[in-house]
Amino acid sequence: MQTFKVLSVALLSFLALSVRAEKRLLSSWEFSHDKKSWTKVTVPHDWAISGEFDPFYDRQVVRIIQDGEKEATKKEGRTGALPWVGKGYYRTVVEIPKDAKFASLVFDGVMAEPQVFCDGKKVGEWKYGYGSFEVELLAEAGSHLIELELLNRPQSSRWYPGSGIYREVEFITGGEIGIENWGVIIHTPTKDELVVKTECRGKPFKTVHTILDGMKEIGKFEGERFKGDFELWSPENPKLYTLKTEVFDKDLKLCDTSINRFGVRTIKYSKDGFFLNGKKRKFKGVCLHHDLGALGAAFDRDAFRRQVAIMKEMGADSIRTSHNIPSKGQLEVCDEMGMMVMAEAFDSWAEPKCKNGYSLFFNEWWERDIANMVRKCRNHPSVVMWSIGNEIPEQIDSVKGPNLSMAMQRKIRSLDPDPERKCTQGCDRMPAAIESGVNRVMEIPGVTYRLPYYKAMYDDTPAKIVLGAETASTISSRGEYFFPVIETNAWLRHGHSSSYDTEWCWWSNLPDDDFAMQDDNNWVIGQFVWTGFDYLGEPTPHPWPAHSSYFGIVDLAGIPKDRYYLYRSQWRKDSDTIHLLPHWTWPERIGKVVPVYCYTNGESGELFVNGKSQGIRKKDNSSRLDRYRLRWNDVVYEPGTIRVVVYDKKGAVIGEKSISTALDPDRIEIRKERFGNLLFAEISIVDSFGNLCPRAANKIKFRAGKDLVFKGVANGNPLCLENMTKPIMSAFNGKLTAIFEGSGTEIFVEMLK
Numbered sequence: 222m223q224t225f226k227v228l229s230v231a232l233l234s235f236l237a238l239s240v241r242a243e244k245r246l247l248s249s250w251e252f253s254h255d256k257k258s259w260t261k262v263t264v265p266h267d268w269a270i271s272g273e274f275d276p277f278y279d280r281q282v283v284r285i286i287q288d289g290e291k292e293a294t295k296k297e298g299r300t301g302a303l304p305w306v307g308k309g310y311y312r313t314v315v316e317i318p319k320d321a322k323f324a325s326l327v328f329d330g331v332m333a334e335p336q337v338f339c340d341g342k343k344v345g346e347w348k349y350g351y352g353s354f355e356v357e358l359l360a361e362a363g364s365h366l367i368e369l370e371l372l373n374r375p376q377s378s379r380w381y382p383g384s385g386i387y388r389e390v391e392f393i394t395g396g397e398i399g400i401e402n403w404g405v406i407i408h409t410p411t412k413d414e415l416v417v418k419t420e421c422r423g424k425p426f427k428t429v430h431t432i433l434d435g436m437k438e439i440g441k442f443e444g445e446r447f448k449g450d451f452e453l454w455s456p457e458n459p460k461l462y463t464l465k466t467e468v469f470d471k472d473l474k475l476c477d478t479s480i481n482r483f484g485v486r487t488i489k490y491s492k493d494g495f496f497l498n499g500k501k502r503k504f505k506g507v508c509l510h511h512d513l514g515a516l517g518a519a520f521d522r523d524a525f526r527r528q529v530a531i532m533k534e535m536g537a538d539s540i541r542t543s544h545n546i547p548s549k550g551q552l553e554v555c556d557e558m559g560m561m562v563m564a565e566a567f568d569s570w571a572e573p574k575c576k577n578g579y580s581l582f583f584n585e586w587w588e589r590d591i592a593n594m595v596r597k598c599r600n601h602p603s604v605v606m607w608s609i610g611n612e613i614p615e616q617i618d619s620v621k622g623p624n625l626s627m628a629m630q631r632k633i634r635s636l637d638p639d640p641e642r643k644c645t646q647g648c649d650r651m652p653a654a655i656e657s658g659v660n661r662v663m664e665i666p667g668v669t670y671r672l673p674y675y676k677a678m679y680d681d682t683p684a685k686i687v688l689g690a691e692t693a694s695t696i697s698s699r700g701e702y703f704f705p706v707i708e709t710n711a712w713l714r715h716g717h718s719s720s721y722d723t724e725w726c727w728w729s730n731l732p733d734d735d736f737a738m739q740d741d742n743n744w745v746i747g748q749f750v751w752t753g754f755d756y757l758g759e760p761t762p763h764p765w766p767a768h769s770s771y772f773g774i775v776d777l778a779g780i781p782k783d784r785y786y787l788y789r790s791q792w793r794k795d796s797d798t799i800h801l802l803p804h805w806t807w808p809e810r811i812g813k814v815v816p817v818y819c820y821t822n823g824e825s826g827e828l829f830v831n832g833k834s835q836g837i838r839k840k841d842n843s844s845r846l847d848r849y850r851l852r853w854n855d856v857v858y859e860p861g862t863i864r865v866v867v868y869d870k871k872g873a874v875i876g877e878k879s880i881s882t883a884l885d886p887d888r889i890e891i892r893k894e895r896f897g898n899l900l901f902a903e904i905s906i907v908d909s910f911g912n913l914c915p916r917a918a919n920k921i922k923f924r925a926g927k928d929l930v931f932k933g934v935a936n937g938n939p940l941c942l943e944n945m946t947k948p949i950m951s952a953f954n955g956k957l958t959a960i961f962e963g964s965g966t967e968i969f970v971e972m973l974k
């Protein structure tokens with residue numbers, strides 16, 4: 222965080238030096254649904270998140286082909302049950318300085334189909350809500366009214382897309398000579414070499430690059446190449462440098478300055494696997510949708526920093542921005558905190574998955590969207606892989622499938638300075654995607670689920686590597702357990718899925734299956750789990766009132782589910798994990814079996830119930846669930862305390878963990894965590910001994926103290942219909958998280974009976 226502050230200060234002082242060109246965030250806008258009544262808003266803005274959940278919104282009667290449905294059924298909550306469909310309007314005023322010769326607006330993402338007007342005249346449009354684009358304005362000095370008209374069509378998404386100008390907008394003005402937006406192109410072909418190309422408007426007389434390490438200048442050069450002694454960027458050491466690029470006219474007057482952060486790292490994909498800085502590694506990745514829970518789709522760097530921090534603590538080193546182009550802010554945070562990124566372009570091409578989705582525009586727009594994705598993302602050291610699509614229906618078409626796949630890879634190649642940053646797509650139609658030739662033409666063959674086909678893909682592809690582009694889709698609700706514990710993909714519709722982590726979908730599997738695939742096959746280069754966090758929409762397999770997902774390793778409130786520790790036990794080699802489940806408060810199960818699981822990196826463990834040993838369990842290959850978990854399946858419940866002692870391979874104790882039966886709710890405990898300007902308060906309802914009350918559902922009321930405003934609250938229950946932007950909500954299984962903005966620290970929390 223410190224580095225970031227230093228960099229921002231550096232950045233501001235350089236901008237102040239520039240004579241002409243200026244780039245600033247345009248965050249004050251007005252919003253309207255009808256062009257009659259207007260409200261002041263701050264962009265990024267999501268107009269739907271403050272709405273009430275209602276099954277009416279985007280209610281669909283559809284057959285989801287990729288889920289194997291045989292007939293159309295009513296789908297409610299599929300896209301989050303919030304009012305994102307419809308038209309929206311934004312307006313603001315920009316001031317173009319008197320001597321400007323150039324002015325433009327750069328939109329990082331507008332949901333959706335924005336048309337841009339300047340003083341009433343249309344100056345640009347875009348279709349894809351996840352696409353970034355620049356609109357040039359006539360550079361006439363003075364005030365200009367900028368207006369946007371947006372359209373979100375029903376049935377245009379498979380999840381909650383959000384609505385509005387949900388990402389940043391930059392306003393650029395400059396003289397005749399200037400650096401193009403995304404016009405500084407950085408590549409580090411080797412660990413001690415920097416190659417920079419600069420695309421300009423007009424003809425600069427001279428271009429000078431300065432390299433800074435923090436505030437310290439470590440190099441200056443004209444031309445394209447610089448040799449230096451760099452510290453390398455990696456998830457473990459996300460070292461960043463700053464490149465200041467200045468262009469001068471023939472009188473040596475400074476015309477424009479562009480500041481770009483970069484990291485030096487090498488990547489390589491070969492038959493031997495994936496290498497970062499010469500070291501082989503497998504992706505320990507998660508897929509993330511773009512919404513931020515109670516904050517909706519409005520991008521917020523600090524909320525995303527929290528997501529990344531939670532994922533890193535679990536041991537994840539990479540994120541797939543499923544299924545769309547990441548925001549600039551996401552990339553900056555991944556650079557800064559050390560997360561590798563698979564930047565994904567599309568969820569569909571011309572063949573639709575949703576009636577009104579991107580397929581309406583694909584043929585005419587894909588080249589522009591891919592081009593801007595590459596231009597925007599290419600300087601970020603975090604981006605190590607592209608994806609041209611997710612489960613694209615054309616993968617089974619032996620003409621369109623390979624042809625379009627090759628065309629897109631060629632397009633990316635033509636704009637990406639790094640020839641080693643390769644391209645994948647997630648194929649799900651197996652073996653059709655092998656038969657169509659799509660698997661063979663991909664630089665990185667990628668598959669979603671379908672473990673039995675990994676070997677066939679490997680045999681088929683010249684690349685001789687396979688990526689688990691999307692894995693697991695195990696479903697669970699935090700703190701919900703069902704008996705008897707069964708392994709099933711039969712979709713038990715309790716409204717919840719079991720936190721014993723034994724439920725999956727017919728197309729998917731359990732984390733244990735993916736661990737085994739990764740561990741047993743050298744040519745599998747890693748996995749991206751569906752998903753790191755729960756997201757709004759796609760409540761598969763549960764019907765209304767379910768309206769958010771069950772796939773997350775972490776719930777919508779940012780609270781880890783049990784599964785978090787299963788991944789942590791495999792992914793963190795530097796820190797021990799010992800996690801016991803379920804909770805131990807089962808008044809209705811006295812004398813009945815309550816299986817106990819332990820997720821740990823340890824090799825064996827002994828479980829005690831009120832001091833009585835339940836035996837030692839050791840990880841082994843005897844069944845699917847015993848290789849990566851310790852399980853005591855026959856424990857008979859009695860109130861009290863369960864305790865596990867865990868041993869490593871040599872039999873030495875690595876630690877222990879216990880859980881006790883909770884009494885009635887007595888008070889709340891607050892765990893506050895600050896990320897930049899956001900304060901997250903995780904509330905736990907506990908008994909008089911401090912034990913979590915694992916079923917408590919008390920309503921909790923919030924009030925922000927000095928220098929704070931309340932932003933939102935979530936409890937992680939996909940069935941909860943309480944508004945996420947009002948400062949009162951019921952806890953779910955004893956917990957919830959409230960979010961505040963500002964520099965203050967004091968919050969007032971009240972537990973109602």
Ligand code: GAL
Nearest residue numbers: 611612669691694726729751
């Ligand atoms: C995949 C799809 C994801 C999500 C997931 C749920 O097939 O790519 O977007 O729908 O299934 O399991």
